[in-house]
Amino acid sequence: MTTPTHNKRGALLALLAFALYASHDAVVKYVGGYYSPVQVLFFGVLMGFPVITMTLLRDKTDGNLIPRHPWWTLIRTVAVVITGLCAFYAFSHLPLAQCFAIFFSTPLLITLLAIPVLGEKVRLRRGLAVAVGLIGVMVVVRPGGDSDFNLGHLAAIVAAITGSLASVIVRKVGHAERSAVLMLYPMVANFIAMGLALPFVYRPMPIEHLGAFMTMAVLGSIGSFLIIGAYRKAEAMVVAPMQFSQIIWATIYGYVFFDERVDRATIIGAAIVIASGLYILFREGKASVSETTPVLQSKGRPEIATLPRPSLLMRLRNGSFPPPLPPAVPGQPGE
Numbered sequence: 001m002t003t004p005t006h007n008k009r010g011a012l013l014a015l016l017a018f019a020l021y022a023s024h025d026a027v028v029k030y031v032g033g034y035y036s037p038v039q040v041l042f043f044g045v046l047m048g049f050p051v052i053t054m055t056l057l058r059d060k061t062d063g064n065l066i067p068r069h070p071w072w073t074l075i076r077t078v079a080v081v082i083t084g085l086c087a088f089y090a091f092s093h094l095p096l097a098q099c100f101a102i103f104f105s106t107p108l109l110i111t112l113l114a115i116p117v118l119g120e121k122v123r124l125r126r127g128l129a130v131a132v133g134l135i136g137v138m139v140v141v142r143p144g145g146d147s148d149f150n151l152g153h154l155a156a157i158v159a160a161i162t163g164s165l166a167s168v169i170v171r172k173v174g175h176a177e178r179s180a181v182l183m184l185y186p187m188v189a190n191f192i193a194m195g196l197a198l199p200f201v202y203r204p205m206p207i208e209h210l211g212a213f214m215t216m217a218v219l220g221s222i223g224s225f226l227i228i229g230a231y232r233k234a235e236a237m238v239v240a241p242m243q244f245s246q247i248i249w250a251t252i253y254g255y256v257f258f259d260e261r262v263d264r265a266t267i268i269g270a271a272i273v274i275a276s277g278l279y280i281l282f283r284e285g286k287a288s289v290s291e292t293t294p295v296l297q298s299k300g301r302p303e304i305a306t307l308p309r310p311s312l313l314m315r316l317r318n319g320s321f322p323p324p325l326p327p328a329v330p331g332q333p334g335e
Helices: 004-032 037-056 070-093 096-103 106-118 124-141 151-173 179-201 207-233 236-258 264-284 310-318
Strands: none
Touching (some): 004 037, 004 070, 004 096, 004 207, 004 236, 037 070, 037 179, 037 207, 070 096, 070 151, 070 179, 096 124, 096 151, 096 236, 096 264, 106 151, 106 264, 124 151, 124 264, 207 236, 236 264
């Protein structure tokens, strides 16, 4: 039974985890100033393999690595590869605060994608929240405004979309697929795809930059395990909103290490996106509103395949899968 004390501890663990995630992304931005996103992603995945190998050794589930839903697995794998490449490009070319403001649109996009993928019913209130949140994204990127819309903004938007798609697919097929399949396929695909492109963009790296890549792996790993602890101690409704705390760290890191200033449009747009995301999270917490709770079930953050998703790690540790999604009921009352 979850108590207020457990919720507080879970919230604190989540805040620490997302601070580490933001630190991970600051390191990505740092090395991205020297190397192509292809090289950054390749070595990020390479450094993540020891973690996933040790994790998979705990998997006692009988079976093989042949996906039970090959087409959904393929779509998710492609989506994760695109997410990682675009996210790393965005971190390299945009202020950190702008990146996070755009990535915070994932609850909105997951809500939209849950309609065709999960058969989710989205009624007027959540629909309006999604629309308002997407307006907030436009305020951040302000195409045609005083800050030129560039490839960095486009990459961040694409990463948010494909990361959301990957999260929704996990929710759809996760009850049937082994965690090993959901973890390994995107990582191997990223490793192969980036490895094939690496000779065209490779630059030799000094030892301190290799240390930066190792730091990325350590920060991401610790963050993932802290998120697991947070969800075990507290309710999802307590843990999930903590992700928005990353904007604070993004602002601090951007100012201290990259001489970035957060302009008014980014502050206003981020506030709109965060408010819309929080509204959707709290609406999903009401049993009468959502059958599948796609946003609350998408633990962690958008996938970049350098490390396994916290939700998959939780399944491995628990040795169980969530129950299959309930079938859609025609005329199901909404909000």
